[in-house]
Amino acid sequence: MVYSVAMNRSPRKEREWKEREARILEVARRLLREHGYLGLKMDEIASEMEYSKGTIYQHFSSKEDVIMELAVQTIEKRLELMARASEYRGRPRERVAALGVAVELFVRRFPDYFRVEQIIRADSIRDKTAPERQERLISCELRCMGIVTGIVRDGIATGDLTLPEFLTPEQLTFGMWSLSFGGSSIITTGHLGELGVEKPFEAIINNIQMLLDGLNWKPLSHEMDYPKTMERIAEELYSDLLADVPSF
Amino acid sequence: MVYSVAMNRSPRKEREWKEREARILEVARRLLREHGYLGLKMDEIASEMEYSKGTIYQHFSSKEDVIMELAVQTIEKRLELMARASEYRGRPRERVAALGVAVELFVRRFPDYFRVEQIIRADSIRDKTAPERQERLISCELRCMGIVTGIVRDGIATGDLTLPEFLTPEQLTFGMWSLSFGGSSIITTGHLGELGVEKPFEAIINNIQMLLDGLNWKPLSHEMDYPKTMERIAEELYSDLLADVPSF
DNA sequence: TCAGTTTTTGACAATCCGTCATTTCCCAGA
DNA sequence: TCTGGGAAATGACGGATTGTCAAAAACTGA
Numbered sequence: 073m074v075y076s077v078a079m080n081r082s083p084r085k086e087r088e089w090k091e092r093e094a095r096i097l098e099v100a101r102r103l104l105r106e107h108g109y110l111g112l113k114m115d116e117i118a119s120e121m122e123y124s125k126g127t128i129y130q131h132f133s134s135k136e137d138v139i140m141e142l143a144v145q146t147i148e149k150r151l152e153l154m155a156r157a158s159e160y161r162g163r164p165r166e167r168v169a170a171l172g173v174a175v176e177l178f179v180r181r182f183p184d185y186f187r188v189e190q191i192i193r194a195d196s197i198r199d200k201t202a203p204e205r206q207e208r209l210i211s212c213e214l215r216c217m218g219i220v221t222g223i224v225r226d227g228i229a230t231g232d233l234t235l236p237e238f239l240t241p242e243q244l245t246f247g248m249w250s251l252s253f254g255g256s257s258i259i260t261t262g263h264l265g266e267l268g269v270e271k272p273f274e275a276i277i278n279n280i281q282m283l284l285d286g287l288n289w290k291p292l293s294h295e296m297d298y299p300k301t302m303e304r305i306a307e308e309l310y311s312d313l314l315a316d317v318p319s320f
Numbered sequence: 321m322v323y324s325v326a327m328n329r330s331p332r333k334e335r336e337w338k339e340r341e342a343r344i345l346e347v348a349r350r351l352l353r354e355h356g357y358l359g360l361k362m363d364e365i366a367s368e369m370e371y372s373k374g375t376i377y378q379h380f381s382s383k384e385d386v387i388m389e390l391a392v393q394t395i396e397k398r399l400e401l402m403a404r405a406s407e408y409r410g411r412p413r414e415r416v417a418a419l420g421v422a423v424e425l426f427v428r429r430f431p432d433y434f435r436v437e438q439i440i441r442a443d444s445i446r447d448k449t450a451p452e453r454q455e456r457l458i459s460c461e462l463r464c465m466g467i468v469t470g471i472v473r474d475g476i477a478t479g480d481l482t483l484p485e486f487l488t489p490e491q492l493t494f495g496m497w498s499l500s501f502g503g504s505s506i507i508t509t510g511h512l513g514e515l516g517v518e519k520p521f522e523a524i525i526n527n528i529q530m531l532l533d534g535l536n537w538k539p540l541s542h543e544m545d546y547p548k549t550m551e552r553i554a555e556e557l558y559s560d561l562l563a564d565v566p567s568f
Numbered sequence: 569t570c571a572g573t574t575t576t577t578g579a580c581a582a583t584c585c586g587t588c589a590t591t592t593c594c595c596a597g598a
Numbered sequence: 599t600c601t602g603g604g605a606a607a608t609g610a611c612g613g614a615t616t617g618t619c620a621a622a623a624a625c626t627g628a
Contacts, residue, residue, distance in 0.1 A: 085574095108444040114616065124577045129617065193509045194442030196356040210511065217515050239526050242516045246506070247499065247527030254502020255494065261441045263458065267465050268490045278487050279495030279531060286534030333594095333605090362585065372608045377586065569628100576623070583616080592607070598600085 093131050095121060097145065100138050105184035109139070109191050133202060140201040140209070143192040146185040147212035150178045151219075156309050158219045162301075164227035165289050168248075169298050170305045171220060172277050177310055179256045180273070180317045190257055220245040232290040244287070248280055255279075277302075341379050343369060345393065348386050353432035357387070357439050381450055388449040388457070391440040394433040395460035398426045399467075404557050406467045410549075412475035413537050416496075417546050418553045419468060420525050425558055427504045428521070428565050438505055468493040480538040492535070496528055503527075525550075 099120050104112050114135055118125040132138045157170035179186045191197070198206055224241040227233035235244065255276040258264065264272050281293045306314060347368050352360050362383055366373040380386045405418035427434045439445070446454055472489040475481035483492065503524040506512065512520050529541045554562060 190442040194438040243523035246517045246523050250503035251499045255498035269494045275491035275494050282534035283531040286530035
């Protein structure tokens with residue numbers, strides 16, 4: 073982005089500007105999904121939009137900058153789903169289950185979003201992007217962590233959970249995050265069938281359940297029908313997304 | 321690689337060929353570490369080696385092919401560390417702990433190796449590489465999984481572990497793999513300090529311990545001093561690597 | 569209508585990948 | 599030591615893509 077901040081634009085221009093930026097990202101995401109990172113070309117974005125390349129470069133300083141903004145959108149999208157989950161009324165561990173639904177739904181319903189997150193995390197694209205975007209990304213990640221850590225603390229507060237002294241709430245959050253992110257990564261890029269892993273999404277959920285059982289977070293998984301709970305949560309909170317997810 | 325297979329070379333030539341290939345990969349890895357995926361240039365590899373680019377292309381068909389071979393080396397290296405761990409004499413869960421040591425050591429001692437693995441997993445580089453290399457990669461991954469799954473089955477066989485009907489040995493392996501891979505990914509590319517996560521490597525280990533506790537895998541974490549065990553394992557099996565790992 | 573300003577454009581320089589005709593090197597045999 | 603043919607190395611080149619910028623077009627308010 074060259075100097076959009078310093079410019080004075082009429083409201084109409086401003087709106088058009090934002091609309092175009094949205095369309096750029098829309099097209100970029102589709103191309104990224106179809107052709108991957110290496111196959112994403114600025115010229116192609118431009119021609120698909122029927123604009124010239126120079127115009128794209130008024131919005132974003134580089135190809136990596138486009139990807140970075142897509143990543144910000146990604147985390148914001150997930151944040152939105154997680155926020156819904158965190159407001160579910162139930163015992164803290166049920167709300168963790170709701171988070172599980174949110175994250176799984178996110179990966180399955182928006183695979184191209186998730187893909188962007190992986191790309192960002194794999195290579196040092198960050199350096200080539202506007203610092204303002206980097207800060208937005210970190211801020212989003214902070215809020216994501218905050219939601220989970222908040223629920224963990226709730227669990228502690230209500231007495232359902234007592235963490236051992238060697239594990240902080242942040243570290244437990246980090247554990248669930250790792251399991252979820254790592255699992256999704258392996259799923260979306262691997263050949264898990266050949267490795268003998270069936271139903272990998274269920275596996276992620278169940279591993280998290282076992283982890284929480286290990287921490288003795290009440291109610292334990294055998295004291296409550298969590299699969300049922302999660303089905304209910306999915307219908308209750310995310311019915312708008314469910315139709316588009318295969319076999320959910 | 322153009323036609324190296326069909327050629328008939330003298331033993332000396334053959335040796336030189338292999339040595340050069342090793343040097344290519346060595347240089348490539350260093351450049352990858354220093355400049356990232358985008359900053360890795362075939363011309364630079366060539367000039368650093370004091371060879372011409374064409375020669376590099378006699379060994380590898382594309383830049384992605386170089387990366388792919390680095391990835392194969394990566395998994396082979398980890399496989400080697402894991403194989404050592406799997407031969408540790410002790411109860412199955414202790415051997416899982418040994419695996420934990422292996423994997424953590426791997427990520428910390430060879431961060432650039434791990435980085436390659438991430439790159440491979442993030443983007444569709446695979447398509448542009450020699451199928452023979454892809455098969456070697458999958459074969460290595462299979463053996464890695466096999467080692468872990470084998471220990472899980474040992475645990476079941478000895479009666480230390482009884483898996484719930486909703487979790488197969490492969491799924492548990494997948495869970496630990498996810499936790500470890502995801503955690504390492506987030507560590508090596510994130511800014512975890514700002515997110516309030518202290519000692520992330522310990523956190524990974526502890527989360528896995530809680531997971532195994534949740535499955536009631538004997539001896540439970542409070543029935544045995546696993547940290548001590550792991551220290552012993554590190555000294556016993558990996559003393560050759562320990563010196564180079566900061567704060568281990 | 570018109571001059572001044574903003575926005576858009578696409579030609580262009582720069583960079584890098586992968587190819588291949590040419591040159592250089594190697595070695596066996598005379 | 600010389601020589602000829604095949605193997606290996608070279609680097610100029612074509613093609614593709616990124617990012618820039620001077621010029622053209624579009625817009626604005628008077």
